[in-house]
Amino acid sequence: MENLNSYLIVSAILFSIGTIGVLIRKNAIVMFMCIELMLNAVNLTFVALSRHLGNMDGQVFVFFIMVVAAAEAAVGLALMIAFFNNKESIDVEDVNIMKW
Amino acid sequence: METLFFLIISFVAIVSAILVITCKNPINSALSLIMTFFCLATYYVMLDAPFVAAIQVMVYAGAIMVLIVFVIMLLNIRVDATKKYTHKIVLGSIIGFFTLINTVFLLLKSRVSLPTGPYNKEIINQIGHTEIIGREMLTTFLLPFEITSILLLVGIVGAVIVAKKKL
Numbered sequence: 001m002e003n004l005n006s007y008l009i010v011s012a013i014l015f016s017i018g019t020i021g022v023l024i025r026k027n028a029i030v031m032f033m034c035i036e037l038m039l040n041a042v043n044l045t046f047v048a049l050s051r052h053l054g055n056m057d058g059q060v061f062v063f064f065i066m067v068v069a070a071a072e073a074a075v076g077l078a079l080m081i082a083f084f085n086n087k088e089s090i091d092v093e094d095v096n097i098m099k100w
Numbered sequence: 101m102e103t104l105f106f107l108i109i110s111f112v113a114i115v116s117a118i119l120v121i122t123c124k125n126p127i128n129s130a131l132s133l134i135m136t137f138f139c140l141a142t143y144y145v146m147l148d149a150p151f152v153a154a155i156q157v158m159v160y161a162g163a164i165m166v167l168i169v170f171v172i173m174l175l176n177i178r179v180d181a182t183k184k185y186t187h188k189i190v191l192g193s194i195i196g197f198f199t200l201i202n203t204v205f206l207l208l209k210s211r212v213s214l215p216t217g218p219y220n221k222e223i224i225n226q227i228g229h230t231e232i233i234g235r236e237m238l239t240t241f242l243l244p245f246e247i248t249s250i251l252l253l254v255g256i257v258g259a260v261i262v263a264k265k266k267l
Contacts, residue, residue, distance in 0.1 A: 007143065008207040010110050014117050014136070016200035021121030023192030029126050029172055033133050036164065037117060040140055043156075045207065051147045055217030056236045062152055063237065066159050067248045071255030073164045077171045078263035084175050085265065 007048035015041035026091045028080055032073075039069050106146070113139035126172045130165060137161040148221055151230045 014037060021034030043062045050058030080090060087094050112135065119132040137160045144153035219232065237245055 005208055006106065006110075007147070009204060010113065010143075012200060012203035012207055013114055015203055016196045017114070017117045017121060019199045020192050020196035023195060024189045025121060027126060027177070029168065029177075030121070030129050033120060033126075033129055033168065036160075037120060037133065037136065040137065040160070044140055044143060047144055047147050047149050047152055049214070051149065053214055053216045054219045055215055056219055056232055057215075057217075057240075059149055059152055059233055060236050060241050063155070063233075064244060064248055066155065067252060070159065070164060071251055073167055074255045074259040075262065077167060078259040080171065081175070081263045090175060090177055 004048055004052045008045060011041045011044040011048070014038075014044070026093055028083075028090050028092050029077075031092065032076055032080075036069060036073075039065055102146070109139050109142050113143075126177060127169065130169050130172065134161050134165050137165070148224050149229060151233055 018034045018038035018041060021037070022031050025031050025034065043065055046058040046062050046065075050056060083095065084090055116132040116135040116139070120129045120136065123129045123132065137156060141153040141156040141161075144150070144156060224232065
């Protein structure tokens, strides 16, 4: 097993890349994939700390995060399809009908 | 040897994560994300969690990414290079940099009172990782396990209702 800190640093780098992607991209599906990347970085932290501490609770939490991600994928992609049917676009800057 | 392997996997994971946010075509972003997921599955194997690695490949790289690629191909989005980024690219990079510093500091310095458990490598190999996970999930975490099934049911119904053309 490697040092714990190297796993945590890799996880932090992946989380930050996901944050930058959510902030700078306009395509809603790519933003969605960046959110999945952030969830996976958190999963890596959970598994590394669970292995380091010898406690299995973190790995059970990884399952719950995966369930939430699957439900989020289904509902989020359905929302994108509904939006594309209305506006013929997937850019988040076109979602502005509630803006005043 | 294991350190070298760890460095190679880290390099591939970070480069493909950067490719996710820089590729113009969403299909290329999705394939890079699958590459990152496989690198994370390798990390889970290195951390003695083979069952988590298996469901990472099956659920994430299999089910969720197939759903995303399916939607990308269904919508047939045009690649438009002029409208790729918002004008907030500098601000987003600064916020991401501070997020990185904050997260590294938080993860490396804040280990004050975490609960420890009995599972080391020998016990995991002797009992079996899947059995330990299943026992924990169906005894200690039984109520959250049942609640996630309700969450999945609501997700299925919500996806069908939202994606319908008219009710």
